[in-house]
Amino acid sequence: MPNNRGSKRAFGSIRKLPSGRFQARYLGPDGRQYAAKRSNGDPLTFDTKGDAEGWLSLRHSEVLRGEWLPAPKPTVTFAAYAGSWLAARELAPRTRELYRRLLTNHIEPRFGTVALGAITKSDVRAWHAGLTCGRTAKSHAYQLLRTICGTAVVDDLIPSNPCQIRGAGSTKRARKVTVATATEVATLAAAMPSRFRLMVLLAAYAGPRFGEMAELRRGDIDATNGVLRIRRGVVRVTGARLVKGPKSDAGVRDVVIPPHVMPAVRAHLSEHTQPGRDGLLFPAASGVQLNESTFRRHWYAARTKASRPDLRFHDLRHTANMAAAAAGADLPTLMARMGHSSTGAALVYLHTAAEQDRAVAERMSELATGTANVVPIKSKRRRKSG
Structure with a gap:
């Protein structure tokens, strides 16, 4: 042998x-x-x-x-490497779609045919400066390019990462969210078609995301105990509906619905929900999960009536979280209601609630010491029974 x-x-x-x-x-x-x-x-x-x-x-x-030379590394274009990079990663469908869109629309038009090792820092700076997309898309495109090039460094295909623009990968909130008041929430709900009113109330007081509500079934509502069970969500990927679990284990949650919302829940179950445990809570006219674009048309009209043209539907989730914090929810409770596994977002709401509580306390001191302008409340005299 x-x-x-x-x-x-x-x-x-x-x-x-x-x-x-x-x-x-x-x-x-x-x-x-x-x-x-x-x-x-x-x-x-x-x-x-x-x-x-x-x-x-x-x-x-x-x-x-001293005459030995290493074998030349194979020349690979950025597009070829990015394609293999994307194929090798386990990504959520919408994340994969986002990366593919960023590559196609913003990165590969400049670097697709360029050899991976030929991309320089000055090339990246010029590309970044010339991007005409929005701030968030620009940041995401840079993050993706930096991540792909970082993997190429690990793969020993390039000596260093050419993406070295300080702060280019960070995103800042472009707008400040002003949460809706209880009166505004009531106005918004009343202005919506009856089959969508509960969506507004649940968003404002229980905080589910639109995709989570669009996939809610009759069996996900415990009308006896007032509990909303969130187990799935629906997203649209390349035009098709995809039902999937939440982003993390924390996203699977039970949220107690405030009692004042329960009459609307029972009415909706009776009038608008499909029959059977698997019947959709908010079905589209065609019987499938509701498209956000369909809902948005009615939402725009409702927020105009409420004099809140700035309010996005997702802002009602902030409203719910702020209300829970103001009502005394501690950190674990708030995280559970939000479906978050990290404390960062929940702490923002708790901090804001604490600031409001401080303002209330300071106002109480002003009233107690007589330094505040107090408008006396006129009490109604009882009529003497004749």
């Missing part, structure tokens, strides 16, 4: 292949393994062990004389 084990040598190793030919390889000064290859890059094997030893001796002498 042929001996397939590599022979021990001071420099390199030789292996006899099942075909009877010999393969030679060695560890280069750069720490990489090199096997004998032809000039076109195809593997090179030898008729005899002596021929393989001769090839290794030539390579060893090149190393000793």
Whole structure:
């Protein structure tokens, strides 16, 4: 039987292949393994062990004389590498769609045909300065380019990451959210078609996201105990509906619905929900999950009636979280209602509630010390029964 084990040598190793030919390889000064290859890059094997030893001796002498050069790295375009990078990652469908869109619309038009190793820092700065998309898309495009190039560094395809623009990958909230008041929420709900009114109330007092509400089923509502069970959400990916679980385990949650919303819940279950436990709570006219674009048309009209043209529907989630914090929810409770696994977002609401509580306390002191302008409340006299 042929001996397939590599022979021990001071420099390199030789292996006899099942075909009877010999393969030679060695560890280069750069720490990489090199096997004998032809000039076109195809593997090179030898008729005899002596021929393989001769090839290794030539390579060893090149190393000793300082004439050894590493094999040139294969030239790969950014588009080719980005494609393989994207294919190798486990991503949520909408994230994959976002990355593909960023590559197609913003990154590959400039770098797609460029060799990965030829992209320079100045190229990236010029590209970033010339992007005409919105602030968020610009930041996301830069983040994606930086991440892909970072992986290329790890893969030893480029020596360093050319994405070195300080702060280019950070996103700041472009608008300040002013939460809706209870009166505004009531006005918004009343202005919506009856089949959508509960969506407004649940968003403002229980805080589910639109995609979570669009996938709610009759069985997800415990009308006896007033509990909303959030287990799934629906998203649109390349025009198709995709039902999936929440982003994290914390997204699977039970949210207690405030009692004053429960009459609307029961009325909606009776009048607008599809029959059976799996019946959609907020079905579209066609019977499938509601599209956000359909809902948005009515929402725009309602927020105009409420004199809140600035209010996005997602802002009602902030309203719900702020109300829960103001009502005394502690950090774990607030995180559970929000469906968040990290404390960062919940602490924002708790901090804001604490500031409001301080303002209330200061106002109480002003009233107690007589330094505030107090408008007396006129009490109604009881009529004496005749």
